[in-house]
Amino acid sequence: MRFAILGPLTVHDGHGNVPVAGGKLRVLLATLLCHANRVVSYEKLADVLWDGRPTAAANTTIRSYVKRLRRTLGAAGNRIEARSPGYLIRVEPGELDAKEFVDLCRAAEHDSRQEQWVECARHLERALDLWRQSPLVDVPSPRLQAEETRWLTELRMEAVERHMLATVRLGRHDRAVNELERLTQANPLRERLHQLLIIALDGLGRRADALVAYQRIRRTLADELGIDPSAELQALQQRILVSDTVPESREFRPVDVPRQLPATIRHFVGRQAEQKEFTELLDTAERTGTPAPVLTISGPPGVGKTALAVHWGHSEAHRFPDGQLYLDLRGFHPSDTPLTSDGAIRDLLSSFLPDDARLPASASARAALYRSIVADKTVLIMLDNAHHAEQVRPLLPGGPRCLTIVTSRNRLNGLVAMEGAHPVPLGVLPDEDAHLLLQRRLGKGRLECEPDAARAIVDLCHRLPLALSLVSARGATCPQLSLTTLTEEMSEKDSTLDRFRTDPGSADVRSVFSWSYRQLSDSAARMFRFLGLHRATVISAPVAASLAGQPLDEARAALLELAAAHLLDEQGRDRFTCHALMHSYAGEQAAREMPGATEPALRRVLDHYLHTAHRASMLLEPIRQPLSLDQPEPGAQVIPLADHHEALAWFRSEIALLLAQVRLTAEKGYDRHCWQLAWTLADFLHSEGRHEDLLDTQRTALAAARRTGDLDGEARVHREVSRANQLFERPDGDCPHLIRALRLYRQNNDIQGQGRTYLSLAYLCARQGRYPDARDYSRRALDFARVCGDEGGCAAALNSLGWCHAELGNLEEALANCEESLELHRRLVMPAGEAYSHDSLGYIHSARGDLGRSVASYVAAIEVWRTLGNRVEEAMTLRRLAEAYTRHGHAAAGHGAARLAETILLDMGQVGLHLA
Template structure:
């Protein structure tokens, strides 16, 4: 993506006052939002301030572990670029860092460390002198650099709707964008203003000058995130997000994935704690990093991951299985949306207004499932029975099978073994009718 977006001009203004280490971090913490562009743009614009040298290194913090640049390798590269003979470069990493700092002590140069995953990748590269400022781009806030080394955080935000539309205008031309205002509005809304998504959409539209943007919007509406995937991992959004999620610790990755299946545009702390089965204190600590990962504060994680799910080694939460650990990526949910709170009349009104009885049944079943997991079996039974009635009324066999499985679990754990066995058998029969051997194998007793 080219050209300035929201926050970029402010970021450049902050960098104009730079006299130390600056961390350019996206509020979302998601790759592709544009952290590298302002750093490089500012470096070129201010080349006259650093007559001795510009040093740049992409430490590849977000990607396969094997591709990450070791700090010692980066320091050796700097020393060689600065004209230090290889014979003078010591073997020990700490000695290399000391030599680097001595070499640049009297120079005025700029160092750009791009795509850092954590503070440990950056600290050995710091020159240690105010005459050599450092720009660090990252998908994280790099709190360690801010707290321990006095770095100045320069956050970036996602574009507003108008700025997102302007991005499409720059790529596709004003006439093409003006010709299909409804399609453009839908594309901007479905991409949430997220620059990588908009860039992919614009790039594909440019390869088909005669194509209609309405067709692109329809594909995005039908396929969700899968529409932004690509055989080339550098051109697909799922891969960009996949590597961000991989660096989350297991607890935070689990919280992120569970929030992704919570219905509605927002989830408060108490609801998140209920969903994760943890205390509000532990949940708040996990959320501090998880919120950074979200593409934007006002949206939740998408529930339409497809090819990304193939890279997972874990099963998606469903009415027949409890949430499991998800340390590597975000899953593809199979049409179920668990709730983070008790069912209320507002939920009935919402689904009635949306004319969405199946969505209401799915949500009821999920509320019941998580109530059963927390020991509230009576409320769980009521919600699951209400869900079962709706699924049967609207002939939704998949939802009926999942809800029967939930009821089997509820009765099993309240000592009603005969009723539990009957519900399990009915669930298995529905799964057989659907040809869903995976669910048959996962239904107890199978």
């Protein structure tokens, strides 16, 4: 196979050209070839195929195009492989003209450094012969041509210049002059071509023509750019004036190579993965002949972005022989004056031009001059503290061998999307590296003498490099201070951020955070302050919207801005985390700027949790008696959960925060919220096997309900405390709770509540083996449910009654009761009740000697429990299935079911669970 893109796109399969018809297919093939042997993402392909405006069904359409392209290419179609997150095309050595061109140029560059000019010229002649026209001239993609043609064309011009250099070095001045006169006319601003022309003319003894050529480039630069020729060109003119010939051995490089990287951090630790990633990206670019990447290092303040960039830059400085530039763009400087792009270009130009050089009058001309100067150089360009993508974009070099590193507190998504920058997000240090940083600063011996204090310091600093550096500086300057004393000093501070105060005028954690905070929009700054009022550092968009009392879409926009500024970390859709020290800073700003906002915000958040949890609890267990809730506070967001699965997912994602809210409401005296929220969690906590949490929350709720004087609330919670006690095999403590609940329901004239409480008494008696009493309580529960029209209560009471009959040997009555219960649960669409009825029928059929129907019933129950995600009840049903198998002589099957049950409980940490 032979692929060619240095001109019209062609494919040759050894027998002839393979026609690739259709504009989109040609664009697709060209894009893959421009990134040969590398994966091109769906996002990148869509961007090129639709010129920055992809359709909603872009990915599906791309897959269709790939199938058509594979068919078009015939046997070569298998070269296109699906690789996450897109596709690549495999190209072998010598099969792609652009790759061959790059390889020949690199060989020629090596030859020139060894001054092997014959080989250099030969390699470049072969390379330039590969060009037929402009790259991809017949491919209808402005985006692709703009991106790929630019660097290939620039590399071709470098090859032409180096070929002319080799021609001059070999003394072929006649040939060189003719070609260079044509080239300088076509490229009047490329000083290197003019230098070579002047040398070639002088080499032919045409000194006057050489001086005329110098004056021509001098006037052109003055007229077009408003600058003088480079110091090197001026020196060349002087040598011609004072000597017979110009020394041809001189390399045309600036006399002074810029080495501007700041001093490397003496105590730098960690970040090995990121450094390896940088090196591999640079290695890949050199190996494949593709342009060096643009790296964007982003992260929150104080995380060590600049330290990483500088440390790696020093370690790889030898790979950039034309210099290393460094520029602080002051995007988050406390003076609030970020460096403009034009100001940055002026500073960068000063690295290459003499102090008295006259710069072009316009900003665009200065930018063009900057790109021209670095176009043929191998330079590391470090742009520190960028504010946004537009500040950086004009500073990106056009040359393929210049690697650019940009650090920012913002994500710079624009550079990633439009310039193909490689994003490198940076977080706090891993625990091991945080300890190592402390050790480097304070000495291994001090840490070994007080290991607990060292761990405490790392914890108090939350592994933020800036905080660790500030605290260790305090310890290093006071060697007589023990680490324990230092830890005590930190813990005694009234404010978390006061632990990291330094000398007046020096930057500390608070001031560094403030630089990012002041850059936020009003909406994002307001949201940031509200997040400081929330105790948790993990937050969802609906909670944030409730905190701020604003619509969900506005809250999302503010959260995304905070995440883009690395004041939050985005953990997934609508979920964010805030670093503990950043959270403390947000709380300080909230206290200072909106002191009266805490109470209303807390009420909105509590109502968000309560109303959403109540909806979720009713979806999990429709048989429950719904609560009579007050209307939520204006601005509180209630998530419209649609079904059981959404409810279960929400509970699982929010349970830690929900448990914290129960404790908070008890602490703050929101007693009604406390008992109601705890009540909504009961079924979920039971189904997840979180029985200690269930007991703790219900005990807290009981105290809160008693303080409110709410009879219904106290009765409900008494029943939940009884259920929790039963899970811990505490039957002696259960009955008084149920008797108290029954009295409260009677006092409140709640018929349904009394019926449900009799049902709870039936469950308790059954657990104690008191089946006659359990049967009587089940009958009472059924009677009360029928009186008040509680069909869910009827279905549950029938199942309980059937179970009691089965235990008493009344199998036919048991079968009738449980079959009626099953049908009623099905009609009411209560899947959990349906599963309980199936489970009871499995037990009854086993007792009747019908193993087949017993197994079928148990399996039906297990399938429902799995659908509902209730692993505890799934395990309990598996245990009873195991007993049925064993009872009927199928020991192996029984052992398998029992083992599966124990595996489930082991996974949940509930191996010792004993449930009826």
